[in-house]
Amino acid sequence: VKLYNLSDDGLIRLWTGALMQIHLQHLFSGLDNTPDAQDSLSEQISGYTEWRSPGTPAVSVGWDWTLRIHTHRARSMTTCQRQGLPRSNLMLLDAQGRDLGLDNTSLYLAQWVDVHAARNCTQGGLPWQHEILTKYAPRMDYSPAAQL
Amino acid sequence: MTALYGQFAQSAPTLEAALAAYRYQVFVERLKWDVPTDGTSERDQFDRLDTVYVLTRGTDGQINGCARLLPTTRPYLLAEVFPELLNGMPVPCSDDVWELSRFAAMDLNAPLTNGQGQMSSPVAVDLLRASIECAAQYGARRLITTSPLGVERLLRRAGFNAHRAGPPKMVHGYPLYACWIEVQNNLNHSIQSAQAAKHVAH
Numbered sequence: 001v002k003l004y005n006l007s008d009d010g011l012i013r014l015w016t017g018a019l020m021q022i023h024l025q026h027l028f029s030g031l032d033n034t035p036d037a038q039d040s041l042s043e044q045i046s047g048y049t050e051w052r053s054p055g056t057p058a059v060s061v062g063w064d065w066t067l068r069i070h071t072h073r074a075r076s077m078t079t080c081q082r083q084g085l086p087r088s089n090l091m092l093l094d095a096q097g098r099d100l101g102l103d104n105t106s107l108y109l110a111q112w113v114d115v116h117a118a119r120n121c122t123q124g125g126l127p128w129q130h131e132i133l134t135k136y137a138p139r140m141d142y143s144p145a146a147q148l
Numbered sequence: 149m150t151a152l153y154g155q156f157a158q159s160a161p162t163l164e165a166a167l168a169a170y171r172y173q174v175f176v177e178r179l180k181w182d183v184p185t186d187g188t189s190e191r192d193q194f195d196r197l198d199t200v201y202v203l204t205r206g207t208d209g210q211i212n213g214c215a216r217l218l219p220t221t222r223p224y225l226l227a228e229v230f231p232e233l234l235n236g237m238p239v240p241c242s243d244d245v246w247e248l249s250r251f252a253a254m255d256l257n258a259p260l261t262n263g264q265g266q267m268s269s270p271v272a273v274d275l276l277r278a279s280i281e282c283a284a285q286y287g288a289r290r291l292i293t294t295s296p297l298g299v300e301r302l303l304r305r306a307g308f309n310a311h312r313a314g315p316p317k318m319v320h321g322y323p324l325y326a327c328w329i330e331v332q333n334n335l336n337h338s339i340q341s342a343q344a345a346k347h348v349a350h
Contacts, residue, residue, distance in 0.1 A: 006237055010313045010328045027315055030323065048297065050323070052315040056236040060315035064301070087300050089235065089312045102311060 006057040011091040013099070014059075019092065019112060022059050024051035026131050032064075043069045045136060046083065049128050061088040061109060065132055069140055078137050080129040085110050149212070149271065151278035153202040153285075157195070165189065167203055170211040174252045182320055194218055194225055194249070200286060202279045204271055206255060213253035213275035217283055217291075220245045226294045226326060233294060233326035235314025244289035248279055248329070251295060273306045280334050288331050297323035309333040 003021055004012045014022070029049040046066045053059040063086040070077050085106035092105045100108065112126075119125020156164035168189035175181040175190055184192050194216070204213035218224040220240045224247040227239040253272035283291055292313070293299070303310045309330045316325035 006235060010235070010237060011311060028318060028323070050297075050316055058235060058315050060235070060312055062297070062300075062312075062316070084304070087304060087312060089314055102309070 004057075004059070007091070010089065012057060012059055012089055013091045013093055015097075016092050016094070016100070016108060019108075022053050024053055024059065024061060024126055026050075026128070027052045027060075029132060029135060031136070043140065045139060047132070047136070049132060051126065051128065059088070059090060061086050061090070061113070063087065063110075063113060065128075067132065067136055067140060078133065078140055080132050082110065082113055086113055149204050149206060149274055151202065151204045151274065153200060153217075153278060153282040155198060156201045157197050157199060163203070164201065166211060167201055167214055168195070170203075170214055170256070171250060171252070173256055174214070174254050175250070178254065178256075179252075192225075194223065194228075196222075198222070200282065202275065202282050204253070204275045204278065206271075208257070210255075210257065212255045213271050214250060215248055215252075215275060215279045216250040217279065217286065217288075218247045218249065219243070219286075220247055220292070225249045226292060230294050230317075230319075230324065230326065233314060233317060233324065235326075237313065240290075240292055244287055246283050246286065246288040246291055248283070248291045248293040249295075251275070251279070251293065251299065269302065269306070272302055276303075276306070276308065277334075280329065280331055284331050284335055290331060291329040293327045293329065294324060295327055297325050300325065300327065303327070303329070307337060309337065 003018050004014050007013055027050040029047060031045060031047040044066065046064065048062055048064050050062040064083040065080055066083050067078055067080050070079060086109040088105065088109055090105055090109065091102065092100045092108055094100055113128070116126040117129050119127070154160065156167065168191050171190040172185055172188055175183055176185050183190055200217040202215040202217065203211050206212045220227065220242055226233065226247055231239050253275050280291070297316050300312060310327050313326035313328055316323045
């Protein structure tokens with residue numbers, strides 16, 4: 001059974017409850033900076049990540065992120081956080097089937113992205129932080145000088 | 149900043165030539181796009197006599213932004229080259245839907261900084277407002293764009309009413325996406341912003 005269709009305005013309309021049944025797959029992620037900046041190590045980097053559902057039409061959601069090194073008592077830890085609100089082709093609907101609006105949809109998606117980040121795909125999760133950390137944490141500069 | 153728009157190939161060929169040279173410097177020299185060129189100017193098959201252009205100029209009179217508007221009732225970039233960006237939707241073909249492409253706001257006298265790409269706010273915001281006003285003059289109700297993904301951030305930050313048409317796609321190493329922009333909603337928003345600015349100025 002199809003969960004959704006594409007509306008004439010190019011948006012996919014979806015009940016908020018049905019969002020949990022959408023399984024997004026990682027499409028690609030990238031860095032914000034120009035190619036020369038990507039070659040150097042840094043204590044903070046930022047970028048974007050894109051996810052989509054299988055098939056056509058596809059649900060498409062993307063958002064920005066920041067990787068930061070935090071140091072406490074000579075121990076370093078890298079955190080990956082969402083920055084700003086997600087961008088998508090979704091329009092979520094309330095219980096009466098009314099559009100929530102693009103801004104409210106983005107707010108709802110932000111919560112969804114954060115809540116599902118800790119689960120893997122088989123658990124209906126959205127392991128985006130794992131994707132970003134795996135790909136970009138090796139580019140971080142963990143040297144003491146970078147922490148000053 | 150001043151904004152101009154029109155069918156320059158018919159009404160202002162010198163301006164059209166200057167715009168093609170600006171596009172060459174932006175898209176070929178700076179952004180390294182693989183697009184048709186004669187070595188000094190950039191035009192493709194969608195630069196026709198009926199093509200509508202929008203440009204902005206800085207206080208020094210130099211072009212610092214450009215955009216191209218095409219009616220979807222005639223051949224246009226998204227329909228001919230990137231229809232897959234529409235996420236399965238039939239390509240638009242309507243008098244009130246226009247395509248916005250070759251959008252760039254770049255001061256060529258300023259050094260290229262990290263992350264600037266083809267977007268230098270606030271010129272980009274002014275250019276987009278001028279493009280929407282121009283499109284409205286030609287009867288557009290909605291705009292569809294093929295743009296680098298970074299444009300989506302600009303639209304969001306500047307408060308434009310716009311949304312992606314579907315998933316982005318990597319083309320020559322750069323993410324591209326299609327975006328819908330509502331003309332009337334954004335015109336109202338521009339008027340409100342301008343009124344608020346006037347109010348503050350007084």
